[in-house]
Amino acid sequence: MIQEILNIQYPVIQGGMAWISDASLAAAVSNAGGLGVIACGNAPGSYVREQIKKIRELTDKPYGLNVMLLSPYVEEVALIATEEKVPVVITGAGDPSRFIKAWQSNGTKVIPVVASVALAKRMVRLGVDAIIAEGGEAGGHVGELNTMTLVPAVVDAIDLPVIAAGGIFDARGVLASFALGASGVQVGTRFILAEECTVHENYKKKVIKAKDIDSFVTGRNTGHPVRVLRNPLSKELKKMDHAGKTAEEIEAFSAGSLYRAAIEGDLKTGSFMAGQCACMVDEIEPAAKILESLLALSEPFARLKQQVEAL
Numbered sequence: 230m231i232q233e234i235l236n237i238q239y240p241v242i243q244g245g246m247a248w249i250s251d252a253s254l255a256a257a258v259s260n261a262g263g264l265g266v267i268a269c270g271n272a273p274g275s276y277v278r279e280q281i282k283k284i285r286e287l288t289d290k291p292y293g294l295n296v297m298l299l300s301p302y303v304e305e306v307a308l309i310a311t312e313e314k315v316p317v318v319i320t321g322a323g324d325p326s327r328f329i330k331a332w333q334s335n336g337t338k339v340i341p342v343v344a345s346v347a348l349a350k351r352m353v354r355l356g357v358d359a360i361i362a363e364g365g366e367a368g369g370h371v372g373e374l375n376t377m378t379l380v381p382a383v384v385d386a387i388d389l390p391v392i393a394a395g396g397i398f399d400a401r402g403v404l405a406s407f408a409l410g411a412s413g414v415q416v417g418t419r420f421i422l423a424e425e426c427t428v429h430e431n432y433k434k435k436v437i438k439a440k441d442i443d444s445f446v447t448g449r450n451t452g453h454p455v456r457v458l459r460n461p462l463s464k465e466l467k468k469m470d471h472a473g474k475t476a477e478e479i480e481a482f483s484a485g486s487l488y489r490a491a492i493e494g495d496l497k498t499g500s501f502m503a504g505q506c507a508c509m510v511d512e513i514e515p516a517a518k519i520l521e522s523l524l525a526l527s528e529p530f531a532r533l534k535q536q537v538e539a540l
């Protein structure tokens with residue numbers, strides 16, 4: 230069971246969100262019985278050390294560190310994760326093979342996020358502790374497959390607990406994830422609206438206001454697909470992608486844009502990464518309440534039972 234592996238009460242992991250999920254949000258989720266996760270994103274080691282120090286003051290429960298493998302600081306961040314013996318490392322946006330042994334030698338549990346069956350199988354051979362299968366409904370960097378296909382495909386291919394991610398925001402999604410064979414869920418976007426989430430108010434407002442078609446993927450052609458909310462920056466990025474601009478040109482244009490959105494609240498040139506479910510979440514609540522509502526399984530379960538019995 231994933232709760233036993235991670236030493237947590239509920240099978241809910243808060244998704245690592247760069248410049249959004251800091252020690253404040255992560256501690257609130259861990260204190261409520263889930264696994265709170267500090268995102269490293271593109272931040273330097275000094276930021277990561279500071280956040281680890283903070284979370285240790287805020288909780289004595291296990292927490293995770295999300296290591297983003299495309300970060301220019303990935304080597305120093307990976308080393309800090311080892312030195313600080315963080316309870317759980319979750320990796321994203323690449324292949325973490327070269328770091329796994331060092332982390333595990335210090336007792337850290339390692340859970341890579343994968344977007345394909347091939348990477349999931351490679352990770353299993355390297356001895357990771359569980360796998361997060363993240364579908365394209367998720368915010369930020371995404372793969373090709375969606376959750377409905379990716380999760381059962383990974384569940385069938387490997388013999389480790391699989392955590393479903395991408396598009397999960399309430400108890401219906403949690404129940405659906407279990408139906409697909411997952412042992413737990415990772416939830417990102419909904420936790421942006423947690424009271425304890427310190428992201429700029431404009432970011433929360435963007436998520437609250439988002440309609441169904443306001444979340445789309447830019448950069449599919451250039452090989453850096455990222456799901457974001459509609460604004461002047463994302464519209465321009467979509468245009469550049471269609472116009473066949475190079476990865477370098479797009480990278481130069483969008484450098485620092487997630488920081489501008491999350492920390493400065495820059496509505497025009499910020500990158501507001503969020504999942505498709507931004508259109509389904511609109512309430513600011515304590516993280517503990519969010520966890521409670523994710524786990525309120527009896528209502529969707531009763532509805533499902535009724536539907537099955539009517540067959």
Ligand code: TUI
Nearest residue numbers: 247321322323324342343344348363368369370371372
């Ligand atoms: O990592 C994420 N989502 C992210 S990271 C991020 S920060 C960022 N900032 C600027 C540009 C790009 C990103 C924002 N959102 N999710 C986990 C995830 N990992 N989703 C998909 C993958 C993935 C994709 C391909 C993991 C491995 C992979 O394999 C590559 C390989 O080497 O096989």
